[in-house]
Amino acid sequence: MSKEKKPTKPSLNKNTLKTAKRLLGYVTKTYKVQFIIVLICILVSSIATISVSLSLKFLLDDYIIPLIGQKSPDYTELYQALGILACIFLSGVIASFIYTRLMVVIGQGVLKRVRDEMFEHMQKLPIRYFDRNTNGSIMSLYTNDTDTLRQMINQSIPQVLMSALTIVVTFIAMLVLSPILTVLAVVMIRVMTAVARMVGGNSGKYFVRQQLDLASITGFVEERMTGQRVVKVFNHERISxxxxxxxxxxxFVSSSKAHTFASIMGPVIGNMGNLQFVLTAVLGGALSVLGIGNITLGVMASYLQFTKSFTQPFMQIAQQFNSIIMALAGAERIFNMMDEEPEVDEGYVTLVNAKKDAQGNLTECKERTGLWAWKHPHQADGTVTYTELKGDVRFYDMTFGYTEDHMVLHDLTLYAKPGQKLAFVGSTGAGKTTITNLINRFYDVQDGKIRYDDININKIKKAD
Ligand SMILES: Nc1ncnc2c1ncn2[C@@H]1O[C@H](COP(=O)(O)OP(=O)(O)OP(=O)(O)O)[C@@H](O)[C@H]1O
Ligand SMILES: [Mg+2]
Structure with missing residues (x-):
């Protein structure tokens, strides 16, 4: 149990942007058409929502108010207007249904691809990687971290796109309806973002910390579960x-802090939204009575509706912000693993089945003969030589350490003749397992002083 416990530490920096781009690349490369449809649907859906609010003005000012007090009111035009409104509303509903469905497909598809690539890459990683990271923290990449990605792709991306669009379109509509009242809205939004930053500014950091702590704890539990016998034998329970x-x-600390900040955010912004609603109503009412700014009943009704729906997207973006930070931190860890240098095997000497021909020369053959030969291609002249496998293993002046600063084997010379049985005896930590690790070529030795039948071990293909 000498493994390092901390997983590689991600941070929020310029890498974050690169990670976001790379992640988005997964979405756009595999699901280009679907993603474009999603964007269109989001646009349709947000425009539909806004049209419904905006239509209040026209319904009131142009259709309903003129009918008030008439002896025999003619409702045809009103019905027509309502019919159009219903169509717009329906198209919004259909669009949002389509994009939520599509985002689920895209999200799960991307995750499947990420998991596939992750596992494929993991198989190629050298043993060293698994020395540096606990099994649990590697598993956490497949479970906790991919889950944050799912949440981001399924929820955060469409939510943020939708909110941003809604903000822009609503703002334009508000400006058209009443520039004076919009000044008030802008001031309130400034205050709201400042408060949001004050309250939520720190929480992103804690969400990242929470993911790291989760990886550590998963790693620890996994390690202690597999090593429970050792824990018991050494009476290590209490320390464990x-x-x-x-x-x-x-x-506990990191997730409490993260979620405390996140949960304060909603009510704070929500209440400020309510305050804005009241202020707008008072100011709008006063202006309308004073006859300033051409504010009709329809404008007021529409505008108040917008005021209500204007704060919502800000709140949604603020809420998604933490999920996005968390997901990007998770994605960064996943990509870090995918970027780990795979193990390179420069070995080219292979082991093949062989038989002896009439002259006693070795030749390669497909079937099992019980006779094995080292197949040794020579690049210089293109020839191949075969030498019989005998099983002679020799170490010459071997010096080896897992890390540069701590050598485990010093000047070790030993040999095992073909068929000879050897035993290693030594205190724990002496390096017995290390020797067998080197014989298996789990770790490469720079000097190349291990020889199999006089062949440098670094030339032998690992699988062989
Ligand atoms: N994967 C690793 N990364 C870094 N250091 C390691 C690693 N494996 C072993 N070591 C260190 O190398 C030294 C030799 O360890 P090794 O496992 O070879 O001893 P051993 O003789 O097999 O001991 P034991 O009798 O307990 O099995 C020890 O100091 C150990 O801490
Ligand atoms: Mg050992």
Missing amino acids: EEEFDQLNESL
């Missing part, structure tokens, strides 16, 4: 428990 408590406490 203390170590777990520490990690658990850290997770």
Whole structure:
């Protein structure tokens, strides 16, 4: 249990933008058409929502108010207007149904691809990678971190796009309806974003910390579960428990802080939205009575509707912000793993089935003969030589360490003749397992002083 416990540390920096781009690349490359449809549907849906609010003005000012007090009112035009409104509303509903469905397909598809690529890459990683990272923290990439990605693709991306569009279109509509009242709205939005930044500014950091702590705790539990026998043998239960408590406490602190900030945000912005509603109503009413700014009953009704729906997208973006930060941190960890250098195997000497011909020369053959030969291609002249596998293993002046600063084997020379049985005896940590690791070529030695039947081990293909 000598593994390092901390997973690689992500941070929010210029890499974050690169990560976001790379993640978006997954979406746009595999699901280009679908994503374009999603964008169109989002546009349709937000325009439909706004048209419904905006139509209040026209319904009131142009259709309903003129009918008031008439002896025999003619409702045909009103019905027509309502019919058009219903159509717009319906198209909005259909559009939002389509894009939510599509985003689920895209999200799950991207995740499947990410998991596939992750696993495929993991198979190629050198043993060293698994020394540096606990199994649990690697597993956390497949579970916790991919889950944050799912949430981001399924929820955050469409939500933020929708909200941003709604803000822009609503703002234009508000400006057209009443420039004076819009000044008030702008001031309120400034205040709201400042408050949001004050309250939520820190929470992103804690969401990232929470993911890291989650990876640590998963790693720890996995390690202690597989090593439970060792824990018991060495009466290590109490210390184990203390170590777990520490990690658990850290997770408690980071997730409490993250979620406290996030949950304050909603009510704060919501209440400020209500305040804005009241202020707009008072100011609008006063202006209308004073006859300033051409504010009719229809304008007021429409505008108030917009005021209500204007704060909502800000709140939604603020809420999604944390999910996005969390997902990007998760994506960064996943991409870090995918970017780990895969193991390169420069070995070219392979082991093949062989038989002896009449002259006693070795030749390669497909079937099992019980006789094995090292197949040794020579690049210089294109020839191939075969030498019989005997099983002679020699170490010459081997010096090896897992890390540069801590050598485990010093000047080790040993040999095992073909068929000879050898035993390693030594205190724990002496390097017995290390020797077998080197024989298997789990770790490469720079000097290349291990030889199999006089062949440098670095020339032998790992699988062979
Ligand atoms: N994957 C690793 N990364 C870094 N250091 C390691 C790694 N594996 C072993 N070591 C270190 O190398 C040294 C030799 O370890 P090794 O496992 O070879 O000993 P051993 O003789 O097999 O001990 P034991 O009898 O307990 O099995 C120890 O100091 C150990 O801490
Ligand atoms: Mg050992």
